[in-house]
Every structure is written in C-alpha cells, then in structure tokens.
C-alpha cells in the first residue's frame with residue numbers, strides 16, 4: 001500500500017512543484033481586441049518582452065473593432081468570478097470598472113518607476129481612480145485622420161486636401177474616375193470614429209468640447225451639428241455599395257491595394273500600411289481630417305490589471321513595468337501606428353507620420369485642444385457614447401436626415417445621462 005501511495009504522492013509532489021515552478025515565473029492572461037495584422041504585430045512586441053523575463057502569455061483575443069465585443073466578454077468573465085490578469089480598455093470604461101473595486105492598485109510600481117512625471121495629465125485622468133493608479137497606458141491613438149493611397153491620388157492629379165470642400169472635390173474626382181472614393185465599414189463605431197473628425201472640422205475644438213464632453217443640449221441640437229450630419233450625408237455618397245458590416249482593416253486593405261483612395265480612421269490604420277511595407281509620403285499619405293489641423297481627438301489604450309491571487313501578482317506587476325518601459329513604448333507604438341504614452345520617449349524610431357503625430361499631440365496638449373475621442377470612450381461614459389452611436393448610425397443609414405438627427409441627438413444623450 002505504502003509503495004503505491006508513496007508513488008502517487010511522489011507524482012503529486014512533482015506535479016505540484018512543477019506547477020509551482022511555472023507559477024513562480026508566472027504568466028498573464030490578457031484579454032484584448034488587437035486581432036488585425038498590424039495590431040497583432042504590435043502585440044507581439046509585448047509578448048516577446050515578457051517572454052524574455054520568463055513571463056508566459058495566455059492570449060484572450062476578442063475580435064471586434066473598438067472593443068465593444070471584448071467588453072461584453074469581460075463582463076461575463078468577471079461575473080463568473082474569473083477575471084483575466086490584464087485587459088485592454090479605454091477611457092471611461094476604465095473608470096467604470098475602477099468604481100467596482102475590482103482593479104489592482106499599481107501605486108507602488110508607479111512610484112518606483114516615476115509614472116506621474118512622464119504620463120500626460122490627459123491620460124492620467126483615466127489611468128487613476130481616487131488618486132490611485134489602476135491602469136497602465138500603452139499608447140495614444142487619435143481619430144481625426146485621413147489615410148490615402150498616394151499613387152492613386154498622384155495618378156488623378158489630386159493633392160492633399162486642405163479644406164473640407166477640397167476633400168469633397170477630391171472624393172468626387174476619384175468617383176468620376178471610377179474608383180472607390182472612401183473605404184469604410186458600416187459599423188457604428190466606425191461611423192462614430194469618422195464623426196469625431198467631422199464634428200471637429202465643422203466647429204473646431206470649442207464646438208467639439210461643448211457637444212461631446214459638456215453634452216450641452218443647444219450645441220448637440222444646434223445648426224453646426226446639423227451641418228456635421230450634412231457632411232456625413234456627403235460622405236455616404238462616396239462609399240461603395242458593400243460597405244455595410246465591413247471590418248475596418250479590410251477597408252484599410254482597399255486603400256493599400258489602390259481599390260479605394262481614402263479612409264477616415266484612427267491611426268491604428270497606419271499599422272496596416274506598415275505591415276504591407278508601405279512608406280508614408282511615398283505609398284500612402286496621412287493627414288488630419290481637413291479643417292482639424294492642430295487639434296487632436298485622442299484615445300489611449302490602457303491595460304487594467306484585475307485583482308488576482310498572490311501567485312499571479314508578480315507576473316502582473318512585471319507586465320505593468322514592461323508596458324511602461326521607454327524601450328517598449330517606442331518599439332510597440334512604432335508598429336501600432338500610435339504614439340507613446342510617455343512624454344520622454346524620443347521620436348527617432350518613428351516614421352514621418354509618427355513624428356508628426358507626436359508633435360501634434362504635444363501642440364494640442366499645450367494649447368488645450370487635446371480632446372477625448374467620443375467614438376472611443378474618452379469623452380463620456382459608455383451609455384452616452386452608445387446613445388451617440390445610435391443616432392450617427394441612423395443618420396448614416398438614411399433613417400434620420402441631418403435636421404432630425406440633431407434633434408434625436410439631444411434626446412438620446414439626455415436619456416443616457
């Protein structure tokens with residue numbers, strides 16, 4: 001008996017020890033929605049950095065641009081009492097989860113590594129709750145961008161549009177030449193992403209702020225908002241018949257291949273151009289939504305660390321430190337199309353679009369026109385964001401004309417607050 005039991009116990013002891021050894025190095029389970037080619041390439045930078053430190057990576061990708069689907073899966077995991085170690089999250093969603101008291105306190109690491117000194121206040125607003133660090137900022141994206149296939153534009157004699165009217169004229173010229181003027185996917189988050197730049201282009205930063213951050217009813221329903229919806233109607237006339245439901249990176253691929261001229265999308269799109277070995281200024285162009293030059297509607301991807309057992313905390317802390325390391329902040333963002341979340345990272349490794357984005361972020365921050373993206377959860381909590389999504393989509397699908405959309409926007413936002 002002893003022999004058999006002894007043998008069993010020995011095997012159990014070996015298994016426990018090996019599990020213990022595996023746990024001593026630790027691993028992290030990360031829930032995210034970075035599933036496109038460019039996004040996955042950027043994420044690999046982090047996986048490799050952690051591997052060098054002996055930290056294993058359990059991937060939990062949830063496809064769906066903008067992260068709506070990922071947040072749904074997260075709620076199910078937390079409800080089941082089984083939160084991931086770390087989760088990609090945006091803006092006000094971070095604050096909402098922090099309110100639940102389920103996020104780990106990262107103050108010790110933040111103090112040790114001096115995060116307060118290097119992370120811009122606009123990001124700290126979301127990385128902290130009640131004065132405590134509860135999230136690690138990975139990047140700073142922005143949404144008021146246009147991407148273009150340079151060879152296609154050159155062939156049609158189209159220069160970079162500087163004003164909205166120039167942009168509409170360029171779209172029309174592409175259409176007259178039988179090419180697809182505007183590549184996009186008919187999904188609410190994509191239409192809302194375009195709307196960020198369109199609203200900013202109509203009334204500038206003060207109008208954008210009063211509408212989307214202050215939620216001023218007179219502004220949400222006023223003549224400038226009617227004009228913004230009219231511009232969305234104009235854009236609708238330049239998309240292809242198969243736009244509905246298309247994923248954002250497939251729209252980017254249309255511009256990469258030269259089947260379409262323009263895409264209005266956040267600068268994660270740049271990650272796709274880079275994956276296709278395209279060079280800015282040679283193969284593709286990056287420029288701010290015409291009329292928004294000098295202002296930035298931003299969204300920062302952050303990793304929130306959920307409260308986990310003691311045995312996972314070492315790996316979790318190692319991931320937090322790895323994400324905020326200056327070398328990672330450079331190498332990740334170069335690939336991702338975003339800019340670093342730290343202000344002390346040089347732009348040397350970045351291409352011309354990246355260098356421009358870093359300079360514009362600083363300029364906008366200095367002059368107070370660095371504005372939280374409505375479409376990506378940095379202007380107001382999810383309930384308000386989704387209420388705006390619904391009206392923008394109803395307008396883009398033709399259910400609401402511009403006047404009706406502005407009226408519905410006031411009502412929808414009031415109900416969501």
Ligand code: GAL
Nearest residue numbers: 064065066141268299301376
């Ligand atoms: C944004 C996110 C980006 C990218 C994009 C498309 O919300 O900040 O990193 O994932 O969605 O899915």
